[in-house]
Amino acid sequence: xxADGPVLPVVAAYDGSHASVRAAQLAAGAAxxxxxxxxxxxxxxxxxxRLRARADTDLVTVSRxxxxxxxxxxxxxxxxxxxxxxRAASAAAQLVVVGHQDGTAHAVAASAxxxxxxVPHDLMSIVVRGRxxxxxxxxxxxxxDDVLPFAFAEAASRRTDLLAxxxxxxxPHTAQQDAEGPFVDWGAVRDREERVLRVxxxxxxxxxxxxVVREAVVRERTASVLLAAALTAELLVIGxxxxxxxxxxxxxxxxxxxxxxxxVAVVPLAPADAS
Numbered sequence: 001x002x003a004d005g006p007v008l009p010v011v012a013a014y015d016g017s018h019a020s021v022r023a024a025q026l027a028a029g030a031a032x033x034x035x036x037x038x039x040x041x042x043x044x045x046x047x048x049x050r051l052r053a054r055a056d057t058d059l060v061t062v063s064r065x066x067x068x069x070x071x072x073x074x075x076x077x078x079x080x081x082x083x084x085x086x087r088a089a090s091a092a093a094q095l096v097v098v099g100h101q102d103g104t105a106h107a108v109a110a111s112a113x114x115x116x117x118x119v120p121h122d123l124m125s126i127v128v129r130g131r132x133x134x135x136x137x138x139x140x141x142x143x144x145d146d147v148l149p150f151a152f153a154e155a156a157s158r159r160t161d162l163l164a165x166x167x168x169x170x171x172p173h174t175a176q177q178d179a180e181g182p183f184v185d186w187g188a189v190r191d192r193e194e195r196v197l198r199v200x201x202x203x204x205x206x207x208x209x210x211x212v213v214r215e216a217v218v219r220e221r222t223a224s225v226l227l228a229a230a231l232t233a234e235l236l237v238i239g240x241x242x243x244x245x246x247x248x249x250x251x252x253x254x255x256x257x258x259x260x261x262x263x264v265a266v267v268p269l270a271p272a273d274a275s
């Protein structure tokens with residue numbers, strides 16, 4: 001996507017399931033908007049020759065059905081662990097798209113080198129016709145420079161608006177705060193949280209002046225707020241910072257992916273101590 005280098009592909013995980021077909025279709029749209037090649041990656045553990053030949057034939061059929069509007073589609077079949085294969089592919093991709101299948105989607109989203117879009121597996125629990133808007137969760141200045149450029153670019157390419165959501169909750173009480181009780185100035189706290197979002201959006205609004213931006217600051221758990229805001233959205237964008245296995249299992253990312261009813265883009269964040 002840069003002027004001084006090749007355009008990296010959009011990679012879609014494909015295994016023949018309904019979830020992977022939806023992921024491939026969404027990935028084809030993303031590739032067209034980005035002017036990129038779509039690559040379908042089919043990974044097997046211990047692939048017998050007979051099944052590998054069938055997979056090759058299946059991939060050719062799917063590739064032909066997705067090709068169109070000048071989009072180039074390639075495919076490959078690899079033997080090995082799907083998570084490891086997708087993690088490796090992410091190092092040379094601008095986007096990875098996966099269907100929500102068991103723990104694979106969580107593992108890929110938590111460890112990929114590029115943004116990962118997870119397509120929900122259950123589309124029967126809610127039917128939304130005419131999805132619109134890109135919703136982005138903004139924690140603060142520490143994640144804005146990673147998450148917001150991706151979200152603004154998605155909104156611009158889709159020709160829709162951007163809803164920036166900042167969720168906050170009061171910090172654990174101290175003895176002094178307990179004594180102050182109702183004298184805490186929650187209005188001032190709210191104003192501070194609104195300022196966090198406004199500052200984070202500042203320069204990205206200037207870079208994408210044609211994108212209409214709406215802001216929402218909510219005092220509630222992050223996952224619940226984002227899921228509610230994205231109920232009818234085209235895409236929900238969140239950031240993820242690896243903090244170790246225990247933190248990953250309890251993370252906002254995992255909660256959102258588990259309950260999302262629409263596509264979710266997980267953008268890798270730089271380590272908190274990175275300069």
